[in-house]
Amino acid sequence: MGLISGLLTLPLAPVRGTVWLAERIQEQAEMEMNDESAIRKGLLELDAARGSGEFDEAELDAAENELLERLMAIRGYGEEAMSNGGLE
Amino acid sequence: MTNGGGALYVYGVMSAAERESLAVAGVEGAEVGTVEGHGLAALTSPVQGSALAAAREVRAHWRVLQEASESATVLPVRFGTVLDDEQAVRDHLLEPNAERLTELLDRLRGCVQLTVKGMYDEQALLAEVVTSSPSIASLRARLQSLPPQAAYYDRIRLGEMVAGEIARRREADTRHALEVLEPSAQASCVENPSAAESAFDLSFLVPRAKQTAFGKRVRALVEEVEDRIEIRFVGPLPPYSFAEGNREIGGA
Amino acid sequence: MAIATQPRGYVDRPRPSGLVDVIDVILDKGLVIDVYVRVALVGIELLTIDARIVIASVDTYLRFAEAVNRLDITEQGQAEGLPQLMESITSGGAKSKTEGALEGVKEKIFGSGDDEDEDDDGSSRRSSSKRRSSSRSSSSGDGRSSSKKRSRSGSSR
Numbered sequence: 001m002g003l004i005s006g007l008l009t010l011p012l013a014p015v016r017g018t019v020w021l022a023e024r025i026q027e028q029a030e031m032e033m034n035d036e037s038a039i040r041k042g043l044l045e046l047d048a049a050r051g052s053g054e055f056d057e058a059e060l061d062a063a064e065n066e067l068l069e070r071l072m073a074i075r076g077y078g079e080e081a082m083s084n085g086g087l088e
Numbered sequence: 089m090t091n092g093g094g095a096l097y098v099y100g101v102m103s104a105a106e107r108e109s110l111a112v113a114g115v116e117g118a119e120v121g122t123v124e125g126h127g128l129a130a131l132t133s134p135v136q137g138s139a140l141a142a143a144r145e146v147r148a149h150w151r152v153l154q155e156a157s158e159s160a161t162v163l164p165v166r167f168g169t170v171l172d173d174e175q176a177v178r179d180h181l182l183e184p185n186a187e188r189l190t191e192l193l194d195r196l197r198g199c200v201q202l203t204v205k206g207m208y209d210e211q212a213l214l215a216e217v218v219t220s221s222p223s224i225a226s227l228r229a230r231l232q233s234l235p236p237q238a239a240y241y242d243r244i245r246l247g248e249m250v251a252g253e254i255a256r257r258r259e260a261d262t263r264h265a266l267e268v269l270e271p272s273a274q275a276s277c278v279e280n281p282s283a284a285e286s287a288f289d290l291s292f293l294v295p296r297a298k299q300t301a302f303g304k305r306v307r308a309l310v311e312e313v314e315d316r317i318e319i320r321f322v323g324p325l326p327p328y329s330f331a332e333g334n335r336e337i338g339g340a
Numbered sequence: 341m342a343i344a345t346q347p348r349g350y351v352d353r354p355r356p357s358g359l360v361d362v363i364d365v366i367l368d369k370g371l372v373i374d375v376y377v378r379v380a381l382v383g384i385e386l387l388t389i390d391a392r393i394v395i396a397s398v399d400t401y402l403r404f405a406e407a408v409n410r411l412d413i414t415e416q417g418q419a420e421g422l423p424q425l426m427e428s429i430t431s432g433g434a435k436s437k438t439e440g441a442l443e444g445v446k447e448k449i450f451g452s453g454d455d456e457d458e459d460d461d462g463s464s465r466r467s468s469s470k471r472r473s474s475s476r477s478s479s480s481g482d483g484r485s486s487s488k489k490r491s492r493s494g495s496s497r
C-alpha cells in the first residue's frame with residue numbers, strides 16, 4: 001500500500017525498475033483475481049440454476065465444465081503440468 | 089488389487105485395512121485399484137495423463153474420493169498427480185512417508201470434514217456499514233457531490249474505511265460462527281476469506297456419528313444470521329484441512 | 341428491512357452440490373508428491389495463491405468507494421441498491437431475484453455464446469446474482485458436497 005501511494009506522487013513519466021515491476025505483478029494478480037472471481041460467480045449461478053430445475057442438465061454441465069477448465073488454466077493445470085511426477 | 093506396469097494416477101492414501109474395491113470409474117474411465125505397502129494403500133488407476141486438465145477428469149477424481157471416503161478415511165492427493173508406475177508409488181509415496189501417513193490416518197480416522205461458509209449480501213452489508221458509521225456516511229456524501237474523477241485520494245480513503253468496517257464485521261461473524269459450531273466438532277480450521285463478500289469460511293473435523301448433531305448447530309446458526317449471511321453447508325469431504333500442512337517428510 | 345427469503349428446504353445435512361464448493365480443495369489442497377524429493381502435505385497456501393486472498397489494495401478500495409457511492413440509502417437506512425435490485429424487491433422479492441440470477445446465467449452462458457471474461461466487468465452480474473440470505477443446505481443424499489478452501493489454515497484445538 002505504501003509502495004503504491006508513493007508511486008502516485010511521482011511525476012507522470014513512466015517509472016521502470018522494481019517499483020514499476022511490483023505494480024505490474026500486482027495488476028496481474030488482481031486481473032487474475034478478477035477473472036477468478038467472475039468464474040466463481042458464474043459457477044455459483046450455474047449451481048443455483050441447477051437447483052431451479054429450469055435448465056437442461058447437459059447444458060449446465062457443459063457450461064460448468066468450461067468455467068472449471070478456465071479456473072484450472074489460471075491455477076496452472078496445463079498440459080505440461082499433467083505429466084509424470086504430478087505438479088511439482 | 090493392483091494395477092499393471094504403466095503410469096498411475098493417484099487419488100489418495102488410506103489404511104490398507106480399510107480398503108474396499110470401488111465400483112466407480114476413475115480418471116479416463118479407468119478402473120480404480122490400489123498399490124499397497126507398509127499398511128497403507130494408495131488409490132490409483134492406470135492413466136495416459138495426456139489430457140487430464142479437463143473438468144471431466146476433475147469430476148472423476150472427486151467421485152473416486154467421495155466413494156472411497158464413504159467407509160474409510162482417505163488422505164486426498166492433489167488433482168493431477170501421476171507417478172511412473174507401481175514401484176514409484178511405493179518408492180516415493182508410501183515407503184518414505186509410512187510413519188507420517190499412518191500417524192495422520194490414525195488421528196483422522198472415523199471423522200469427516202464439514203465446511204460451513206458464510207457470505208454477505210453485498211448490498212445490505214455496504215448499506216449497513218454506511219448507515220452505522222457517521223464518518224463514512226459523511227465522506228460518501230461529500231464525494232457524491234463531486235465528479236467521479238475528482239478527489240481520487242478521498243475515494244481511496246472511503247474505500248479503505250469501508251474495507252476496514254467489513255473486516256471488523258467479518259472477524260466478529262467468524263468468531264461467533266465458531267462459538268456456535270465448535271462444540272460439536274473435534275477440530276476446527278479457519279480459512280482466510282476468499283472474496284470481499286465472505287463472512288466466514290470454516291472447516292470442521294467431525295466424528296461420523298456426530299454429523300447430525302453438528303448439522304443441528306448449523307441450522308441454529310443459519311436461523312440466527314440468515315437475514316444478513318447466506319450459509320453454504322458442505323460435506324462430508326476428505327480431511328483436506330486437517331492433514332497438517334507444509335511439513336517436509338523424508339524423501340526417497 | 342423485510343427481505344423475502346426463498347423457501348427453505350433446509351435440513352440438518354449438507355446438500356449434494358456441483359463442483360463449485362469443492363473445486364478449490366481439489367485443485368489447491370491435498371498431498372503433493374514431488375517425485376524427486378518428498379511428499380508435502382499442503383495445508384497452507386503457496387505464495388502465488390496469496391493473490392487470491394482479499395487484497396487490501398488501491399483497486400479494492402476504489403471499488404468499495406464506487407459501490408457505496410451507488411447505494412441508494414433511504415431514510416430508514418435501508419439499501420435499495422442498484423436498479424435491478426429495486427425492481428426485484430418491488431415485484432415479489434426472492435422469486436424475482438432468482439429469476440434475475442437465472443436470466444444472468446442464460447444470457448452470459450448460453451445466450452451470445454461469447455464467454456470472454458474481459459467482457460464481463462462483473463458488476464451487473466454481481467447485483468443480479470446476489471441472493472438475499474437464504475441459506476442452502478437441503479439434502480436427501482449422502483452429502484456429496486464440498487467446499488472450496490484456500491488460504492492459510494489456522495487451526496484451533
